[in-house]
Amino acid sequence: MTITSSTVRSRTDLCTAIEDELSGLIGKRASAATTYGPDFARLWALAGQNVLGGKFVRPLLLMETYDALQQTHEDQQAHQAHHGNSSTETRQRETAISIAAAIELLHYAFLLHDDVIDGDLVRRRHPNLIGSLLAEAGENSRAGSGLHWAQTGGILMGDMLLAATHQSFARADLPHELRLRLLDLLEHTINETVAGEQLDVGLGDGVIAPDLQTILVMCGYKTATYTFELPLRAAATLAGADFAVENALATAGRHLGLAFQLQDDLLSTFGDPRRHGKDPFSDLREGKETAIIAHARTTIAWPDIEPFFGKPELSVGDGEHVRRYLTDCGAEAFVQGLIEEQLQAVNNQLTGTIPASVRNVMLDFAGQLEGRQS
Amino acid sequence: MTITSSTVRSRTDLCTAIEDELSGLIGKRASAATTYGPDFARLWALAGQNVLGGKFVRPLLLMETYDALQQTHEDQQAHQAHHGNSSTETRQRETAISIAAAIELLHYAFLLHDDVIDGDLVRRRHPNLIGSLLAEAGENSRAGSGLHWAQTGGILMGDMLLAATHQSFARADLPHELRLRLLDLLEHTINETVAGEQLDVGLGDGVIAPDLQTILVMCGYKTATYTFELPLRAAATLAGADFAVENALATAGRHLGLAFQLQDDLLSTFGDPRRHGKDPFSDLREGKETAIIAHARTTIAWPDIEPFFGKPELSVGDGEHVRRYLTDCGAEAFVQGLIEEQLQAVNNQLTGTIPASVRNVMLDFAGQLEGRQS
Numbered sequence: 001m002t003i004t005s006s007t008v009r010s011r012t013d014l015c016t017a018i019e020d021e022l023s024g025l026i027g028k029r030a031s032a033a034t035t036y037g038p039d040f041a042r043l044w045a046l047a048g049q050n051v052l053g054g055k056f057v058r059p060l061l062l063m064e065t066y067d068a069l070q071q072t073h074e075d076q077q078a079h080q081a082h083h084g085n086s087s088t089e090t091r092q093r094e095t096a097i098s099i100a101a102a103i104e105l106l107h108y109a110f111l112l113h114d115d116v117i118d119g120d121l122v123r124r125r126h127p128n129l130i131g132s133l134l135a136e137a138g139e140n141s142r143a144g145s146g147l148h149w150a151q152t153g154g155i156l157m158g159d160m161l162l163a164a165t166h167q168s169f170a171r172a173d174l175p176h177e178l179r180l181r182l183l184d185l186l187e188h189t190i191n192e193t194v195a196g197e198q199l200d201v202g203l204g205d206g207v208i209a210p211d212l213q214t215i216l217v218m219c220g221y222k223t224a225t226y227t228f229e230l231p232l233r234a235a236a237t238l239a240g241a242d243f244a245v246e247n248a249l250a251t252a253g254r255h256l257g258l259a260f261q262l263q264d265d266l267l268s269t270f271g272d273p274r275r276h277g278k279d280p281f282s283d284l285r286e287g288k289e290t291a292i293i294a295h296a297r298t299t300i301a302w303p304d305i306e307p308f309f310g311k312p313e314l315s316v317g318d319g320e321h322v323r324r325y326l327t328d329c330g331a332e333a334f335v336q337g338l339i340e341e342q343l344q345a346v347n348n349q350l351t352g353t354i355p356a357s358v359r360n361v362m363l364d365f366a367g368q369l370e371g372r373q374s
Numbered sequence: 375m376t377i378t379s380s381t382v383r384s385r386t387d388l389c390t391a392i393e394d395e396l397s398g399l400i401g402k403r404a405s406a407a408t409t410y411g412p413d414f415a416r417l418w419a420l421a422g423q424n425v426l427g428g429k430f431v432r433p434l435l436l437m438e439t440y441d442a443l444q445q446t447h448e449d450q451q452a453h454q455a456h457h458g459n460s461s462t463e464t465r466q467r468e469t470a471i472s473i474a475a476a477i478e479l480l481h482y483a484f485l486l487h488d489d490v491i492d493g494d495l496v497r498r499r500h501p502n503l504i505g506s507l508l509a510e511a512g513e514n515s516r517a518g519s520g521l522h523w524a525q526t527g528g529i530l531m532g533d534m535l536l537a538a539t540h541q542s543f544a545r546a547d548l549p550h551e552l553r554l555r556l557l558d559l560l561e562h563t564i565n566e567t568v569a570g571e572q573l574d575v576g577l578g579d580g581v582i583a584p585d586l587q588t589i590l591v592m593c594g595y596k597t598a599t600y601t602f603e604l605p606l607r608a609a610a611t612l613a614g615a616d617f618a619v620e621n622a623l624a625t626a627g628r629h630l631g632l633a634f635q636l637q638d639d640l641l642s643t644f645g646d647p648r649r650h651g652k653d654p655f656s657d658l659r660e661g662k663e664t665a666i667i668a669h670a671r672t673t674i675a676w677p678d679i680e681p682f683f684g685k686p687e688l689s690v691g692d693g694e695h696v697r698r699y700l701t702d703c704g705a706e707a708f709v710q711g712l713i714e715e716q717l718q719a720v721n722n723q724l725t726g727t728i729p730a731s732v733r734n735v736m737l738d739f740a741g742q743l744e745g746r747q748s
Contacts, residue, residue: 032565033565036565036566036569036595037569037573039572039573039576039581039582040568040569040572043572109533113529113530113533116529117522117526117529137579137581145578145579145580145581146579148491148575148579149575149576149579149581152491152571152572152575153572155487155490155491155529156487156568156571156572158533159483159487159532159533159536159564159568160564160565160568162533162536162537163536163540163560163561163564166537166540166541166544167540167557167561169544170540170543170544170553170557171554171557176550179544180545183541183544183545186537187537187541190533190534190537191406191407191410191534192410194414194530194533194534195407195410195411195414197526197530198413198414198417198526198527198530199411199413201522201523201526202413202523204519205511205519205520205522205523206519207413207511207519207523208413221410
């Protein structure tokens, strides 16, 4: 007897399913929030707009990997003439979507607390939650207290999203053993992300020395763990994959995540601002400790760069000047080399234990990296 | 056949059991934290010192209520000649202790984020986690960035404690149904506490109008819910008490919590600073919107008080002057009356459905209120 394998879902269908799940999670809380008055309800309304306006990178990575693993599993079962139980499969997939959505809430919780810590009011050219609260508080608040009120909203909403993430993991419709594995994964992820955020802030505040090794560790902890390792490991756990597959995926994910972060740094400094949409010199003005800067520090060009680094009043002319120095001293090429190394490491993990369908998902995500401008 | 009822535990034994549980929870994480370097490990070490130096009010309330409910239950069973299963009872009590400890972590998570929001560096005359990080960063950090580094530590450590609280609830050794009820309770608690914190900040920042009703709602949400309602409801759920008992306890807890908060405000303004240890005029200097002030605003004395309210440079002489006005205009007596009403409402709840042993626990906590100086 042959089993028809489940349809490979298009990315649009997946986005819709993730969006529906997130709408449900947030909508339920947003309507309960009205009990506590308009200011509390406003937090949930703003968070809902921002979360639902996202690109769902992490949930998509989880679900596409999950579907690919299930596909492989079903193909094997069909080969062995086993019978799939489609109602169980549907339930399992719903659970996977609930975890994927929870990971998006975690992402947004991290973004919010990061925005509070960095004093940011804008994300992707729009006011973030804090910026919106500040604009709305303008007329009512005591002089100078609007920012305090708005940042308080950022801290508190981050707390509620962190709580909501845990609630979804804790309530997942799974055998308790599996739920505990996902809870372990969540705990590990939060520890690494917090450690990465602390390193990043320590580098910026001059508490921690900016050597290349520390910067690479920071990028891995702060971004790669929750953006790649978490969705990939969760997908493997939910699909019942072998531990060897889970580990290979996690390792590949960490390398891919580091490549993404390094690419981001390159784009911010050397990319075309008409395409990536950021201030091309903001990293230099802020004195952001990136791998580019860490390499430049080790070259004879550093004494010429240093006077301009971390200067809020950096002119466009000076910015272009520094950018040329960073290219000429080899820092740009050095970071391009690091990205190549990371992508090579991804490829190395994708041979062997990883099923072909899953490999394609990873290569697709890696491919987005190469064409990406922002 | 008569069953020997379980021993009524002394408060010292309970404190030791709670302390052991907290040491285990924090110690495990503190040692895992060393993987991420000394700065990350320092967060856990400082949090551990602060949490373990606490008075465990919330875990004690939970455990004393739990033990009293179990006692009642056992007495009834003995009467009906049923047999208790002591190994099950021991396991259940261990679970109760783990939830009690998790509630202490939640308390500390709230305190930390509250300290970040209020810019506080000191708690109970000692540097809080942020104050300690600031003192330690002093020599290394870039000029002016020590406070940023320290407050970042406060936000991040609060996040980790909030996560740890959820992990304990999610892993509780209980039937999934009961675990879900505790997770509901945790979600409700966090919503109310966050709503209360937001109201408090909104009152301080002048975004929300300071009428008496809003201030009383704020006190209930910000403090009474997680300090009294949460431990009492959790105890009832864990002990398998009737829903009527749980609700009566929760209502009594909210009234008791409000009484505590109002008493705190009275002590801060009118109490003997040699006994309560706080700056006697800090509430006035900060312009804290309390029930005392809300009442004073409604009297003809307000125009004489207002010029001094929220003045950071308030002198001792002026402070004493304002305090006399607050007494003479009836604000002190008004708040004393509110406290009486709340305590009366506690007593009303304690007649009827609540078992005698549990009533004694509540009366004991209410009694501490009356003799309390800080």
